[in-house]
Amino acid sequence: MNSNTYQNTKELIATAGLKATHPRIAVLHELLTNEEHPTAEQVHTALQPNNPSVSLGSVYRILEKLVEVGLARPVASRNGLKRYDARTDSHSHIYAVNTEEIQDYYDEELNDLIKGYFDKKKISNFKITEVKLQINGEKADPDKKVTIV
């Protein structure tokens, strides 16, 4: 789908106008690879094996910078932890309350449905940038995957 090599990630960063440092490449690469909408801490942990020199403080700082330049987005979460997403297109999230997993969800039909609705309804003094769904529920078997059928 998305060719996600080191080189490719490096270019994404450079194209965004940032110095393509090794810590930045490592963090963005991890975020692009990791589907779990991780916290800074989780990204840092994931980097340990191959990039043990990247500090936790840098991961925090880099994630914020990636958001700033549009290469990542903050994910709304209800437990007081900051989580991040490398998907920057508008999409929805399936949130499993029991496992705290957040999974992407996108469907064109749903998108059109909501878009159609908000073309009619008007909210004054507010400029909508995005409408997304938060699908809350419980993962039946926590060990198995959630799949859209």
Added chain:
Amino acid sequence: MNSNTYQNTKELIATAGLKATHPRIAVLHELLTNEEHPTAEQVHTALQPNNPSVSLGSVYRILEKLVEVGLARPVASRNGLKRYDARTDSHSHIYAVNTEEIQDYYDEELNDLIKGYFDKKKISNFKITEVKLQINGEKADPDKKVTIV
């Protein structure tokens, strides 16, 4: 709309099977009154004038307890702060990125639309408890209210 006296709040707590202590009544009353989906700290600050004896630690503990018994709900937020809501019915949120304000949104038509959609779509290994919208955007004039027209 919702008669929200001290006495009424007290009954809500008692009916939920909790000891109706003064700190609990004060916290829930504030949460019912405050439309801003406040943090524990904000609730505590709001209580200062009339209930200075309620400690911050208690506010944290009480809010979690209210969630536990279904008198309050956690609100998804993207800045790493826990925010709470006394509205326990399923409703959506308008989130102003610039002011970090969260405002309720509910519309029957929208509700039906989404319900209809998810009656068809099936997600396996997942039990949906609720689908809500996160309407993100910017408040044009931060000093004025956002209104649904």
Added chain:
DNA sequence: ATTCTAAATAGGAATAATTCTTATTTACTG
């Protein structure tokens, strides 16, 4: 109304999460 008691609280200590500071390193520029 008074006593009893389990549960809840205040206050402060402890921990977890995040940001800040600064000396050193590094990626780009020429």
Added chain:
DNA sequence: CAGTAAATAAGAATTATTCCTATTTAGAAT
């Protein structure tokens, strides 16, 4: 291959939240 501004590592500091425990309190039982 310098030179330089920007970024980083490491650890200190701050902020957010939870935990601990002596004291208080709401409600139940006299």
